[in-house]
Amino acid sequence: METTIAFYALGGAAVLASLSRLKTRLELSQAKHPSLGGHARLASRLARLVPFYEYDETRFFRVDAAPAEIESRRRGAFERLSERLQSSRPDTLRLTAEVLQGISDLQFTSAYRVPYQFSRLVRERLSTGAFTASSSGVTVTDVDGNRSYDLTGSYGVNVFGYDFYKECMRRGLERARELGPVLGSYHPVVARNVERLREISGLDEVSFHMSGTEAVMQAVRLARYHTRRSHLVRFCGAYHGWWDDVQPGVGNPGVPHETYTLKELDEDTLRVLRTRRDIACVLVNPLQALHPNEAAPSDSTLVSTRRAGFDREAYTAWLRRLRQVCAERGIVLIFDEVFVGFRLARGGAQEYFGVRADLVTYGKTLAGGLPIGAVCGRKDLMKRFRDDRPTDICFARGTFNSHPYVMASMFEFLEHLETEEARRVYGDQDTTWDARARALNERMHELDLPVRVANLSSIWTVLYPQPSCYNWMFQYYLRAEGLALSWVGTGRLIFSLNYTEADFQVVAARFEAAARQMKEDGWWWHRDGETGKSIHRRILREMIAARFAKEPRTARGSGGDQAAGALVGTIGSSSSPRST
Numbered sequence: 001m002e003t004t005i006a007f008y009a010l011g012g013a014a015v016l017a018s019l020s021r022l023k024t025r026l027e028l029s030q031a032k033h034p035s036l037g038g039h040a041r042l043a044s045r046l047a048r049l050v051p052f053y054e055y056d057e058t059r060f061f062r063v064d065a066a067p068a069e070i071e072s073r074r075r076g077a078f079e080r081l082s083e084r085l086q087s088s089r090p091d092t093l094r095l096t097a098e099v100l101q102g103i104s105d106l107q108f109t110s111a112y113r114v115p116y117q118f119s120r121l122v123r124e125r126l127s128t129g130a131f132t133a134s135s136s137g138v139t140v141t142d143v144d145g146n147r148s149y150d151l152t153g154s155y156g157v158n159v160f161g162y163d164f165y166k167e168c169m170r171r172g173l174e175r176a177r178e179l180g181p182v183l184g185s186y187h188p189v190v191a192r193n194v195e196r197l198r199e200i201s202g203l204d205e206v207s208f209h210m211s212g213t214e215a216v217m218q219a220v221r222l223a224r225y226h227t228r229r230s231h232l233v234r235f236c237g238a239y240h241g242w243w244d245d246v247q248p249g250v251g252n253p254g255v256p257h258e259t260y261t262l263k264e265l266d267e268d269t270l271r272v273l274r275t276r277r278d279i280a281c282v283l284v285n286p287l288q289a290l291h292p293n294e295a296a297p298s299d300s301t302l303v304s305t306r307r308a309g310f311d312r313e314a315y316t317a318w319l320r321r322l323r324q325v326c327a328e329r330g331i332v333l334i335f336d337e338v339f340v341g342f343r344l345a346r347g348g349a350q351e352y353f354g355v356r357a358d359l360v361t362y363g364k365t366l367a368g369g370l371p372i373g374a375v376c377g378r379k380d381l382m383k384r385f386r387d388d389r390p391t392d393i394c395f396a397r398g399t400f401n402s403h404p405y406v407m408a409s410m411f412e413f414l415e416h417l418e419t420e421e422a423r424r425v426y427g428d429q430d431t432t433w434d435a436r437a438r439a440l441n442e443r444m445h446e447l448d449l450p451v452r453v454a455n456l457s458s459i460w461t462v463l464y465p466q467p468s469c470y471n472w473m474f475q476y477y478l479r480a481e482g483l484a485l486s487w488v489g490t491g492r493l494i495f496s497l498n499y500t501e502a503d504f505q506v507v508a509a510r511f512e513a514a515a516r517q518m519k520e521d522g523w524w525w526h527r528d529g530e531t532g533k534s535i536h537r538r539i540l541r542e543m544i545a546a547r548f549a550k551e552p553r554t555a556r557g558s559g560g561d562q563a564a565g566a567l568v569g570t571i572g573s574s575s576s577p578r579s580t
Contacts, residue, residue: 024275028260031268033236033293038261040248047250053546055117063117063469064530070522077521082125084480092129092143099130106130109487114472115302126476132484135162138496138503140484148484149507153459153494155486156339156364160416160425161498168368168416172409179404187404189411196414200347201360201376208374208402212338212363213241215373216283218396219359220245223281223332225394226381231278233331235264236293238285240336246283264292265318273325281332282322284357286340286349289315290456297461299472299489302539305532306491308454308461312353319355326358332381338363338373343497344457346417346426368409425497433458433495440508449515450524458497462490467532470523477514483507 032038036046055063061078062071086093100106114122134141138161141147150158158165179187194206209215220232232245240246248256260279262269273279291297291308292315326333335357337348342365344352350360359377366372375382384394400406416422437455444451450466451474464471475489486492499507518524 027268027272027275031260031262031266031272033261033263035236035293037236037249037293037295038263040259040261041255043249044252044255049547050543051546053117053542054120057121060118060121064525064527064535066522066525066527070525073522077517077523078125081476081480085126085128085476089129089142089144089146092131092146093127095143096127096130112298112300113475113487113489115300115469117302118472128476128479135166137161137163138499146482148479148482149503149510150484151493151495151507152484152486153496156343156494157369158494158496159343159365160422161496164416164498165369168409168412169370171412172368172370172405172407175411176404176408182404183399183402186402187407190402190407193407193410193414196417197362197374197376200414200417202347202350202356203360203376204379205382206374206376207382207396208372208407209396210398210400211241211371211373212336212361213243213373214398215338215361215363215375216240216246216334216336217243219334219336219361219375219377220281220283221394221396222359222375222377222381222384223334225384227280227330227332229278229280230258231260231276231280232258233260233262233269233273233279233282235269235284235288236261237291237295238264238283238288238336239296240283240285241338264288265314270321270325273322273329273331279329279331281334281359282326283334283336284319284322285336286344286353287456287459290454290459290461297488297491299475299491301472302469303467303471303532303535305467306461306463308463310454310456316353316355319353323355323357332358334359334361336361340456340459342366342417343459346422366410366413367406368413370403370406370409372406372410429497430457436504436508440511443508443512444515447512447516449512449519451515453493458495458499460493460495462493466524466526467530467535468524468526469535473523474514474518477518478511481510481514483510483514 036043061074066074096106100110110123111119113119129142131143132140133143133145135150138150139147140150140152140162150162152158175189176187197206198204207218209218223232224230234240234246242251244252244254245256245259248259248261260272262272273282288294289312290310291306294307297306297308323333325331335349337350338361341348341360341362348360348362350356358381359375362374362376363372366374384396386392433455434457437453437460441452450464450468452463452465453460454463455461462474464474472489475485478485478490486494495504
């Protein structure tokens with residue numbers, strides 16, 4: 001009898017334990033974003049199944065089944081745009097062609113500047129060149145002398161204007177010239193740099209690294225070391241560098257096993273943080289406030305259905321709740337400010353949102369134009385060894401950490417932050433940039449042009465209210481008008497804070513001219529009843545047809561084969577825009 005009771009008790013305990021594990025697992029599943037961005041393994045598997053196919057020249061101009069008159073107009077416009085871009089920059093294009101086969105980065109960006117179905121013809125006819133000879137004010141000049149207003153922001157480095165950074169680098173070189181490339185010991189400016197970073201971050205200690213990616217790696221490593229927990233939490237769509245643990249899914253040939261990708265601004269995520277015991281840290285990239293749970297926007301997506309918009313009050317409330325939960329559970333809260341640090345405010349996102357992190361990473365602009373990564377953190381989290389366990393250490397080194405020229409240029413940058421000029425720039429920048437974005441949107445609305453912008457201060461993204469397979473073409477019209485864009489095209493426009501109102505009005509006028517011309521050239525022709533969902537259904541049919549075709553290379557005619565169309569007729573309606 002006692003044996004039977006013990007057996008049932010043991011069985012009941014096992015059932016309860018299983019139910020508890022199931023509940024925890026379900027809560028984790030609920031906290032993941034429903035898109036492929038929230039399911040990294042599934043996204044990687046599906047990515048391997050997507051076939052290559054491309055549009056032939058006929059299909060290229062009428063993938064949306066446009067009438068013959070629109071097709072003809074587009075052809076003529078494409079030729080004129082091609083001639084305009086190529087004739088104005090022969091030396092820049094010649095140099096680009098010479099190095100293309102020797103620089104793998106350039107091959108990648110060239111291939112993914114536009115949707116791959118259009119890529120070959122675009123690379124052949126709409127090449128924009130990869131060389132820039134000089135910069136001045138808010139402009140850059142290529143090898144052929146073409147001067148363009150810069151909207152690249154050097155991927156976030158350029159906060160105060162290129163002339164400022166050239167001066168930081170010049171002064172830094174002079175300051176560190178006598179020491180030269182002596183590594184291991186520190187140049188005297190390091191002491192002052194550490195003092196300023198501690199004051200700016202509000203944290204106790206600093207470590208220097210060679211890139212933003214390395215800084216994030218060290219922050220996560222320290223969090224795991226001190227909490228003795230395994231997993232990190234990142235949010236769907238956020239970018240934290242290219243190392244494995246923070247880039248699960250497409251683009252990573254490995255499979256991170258200790259990463260949770262959860263929903264931002266969501267109660268389900270907070271529930272997971274409150275209940276799981278294996279979470280060492282939570283990574284926040286404040287840039288995601290512009291497009292929560294959405295990947296970094298670019299023009300390589302066939303149908304631009306971007307969603308973006310910044311709600312400062314809502315995002316601040318979210319960060320405060322996140323801060324509270326992390327404090328309660330002993331989870332390290334890490335702000336990855338590699339991109340937005342020193343752009344939103346002198347004290348970065350911590351100051352801007354009024355929330356203090358446990359560890360903060362910086363990069364990009366901090367070293368006054370030279371490469372850098374930095375971690376600032378609480379004293380107890382920055383320590384890399386244990387007093388009572390001499391071989392239990394958290395190792396991190398780098399040959400070029402604290403390079404004298406980098407540290408001296410950083411000194412000049414941090415010196416500038418102390419000036420009244422810098423304080424004035426930060427004082428009203430949100431008001432300035434919000435007003436500029438609003439005015440541009442009003443102008444686009446008045447002219448009935450299907451383009452809008454959303455912004456987080458001086459960081460903008462272009463939105464396309466009208467679904468189309470040709471929105472990516474807008475980047476080339478902007479370039480032709482003398483606006484320099486990064487390789488992601490209209491996905492991200494980054495203004496330096498030295499843009500005057502006169503400078504911006506020139507950019508707005510060129511933006512308007514590009515939009516007017518693109519509409520006139522027929523690229524925004526729209527068939528009645530066409531929706532983003534219907535376009536995605538058609539693309540899915542094309543992919544399946546290419547997948548099962550014997551020669552899955554070129555899509556011809558006006559659609560995929562009929563068998564494939566019948567096969568996906570019932571599932572196309574639920575296909576996510578992110579799955580294409």
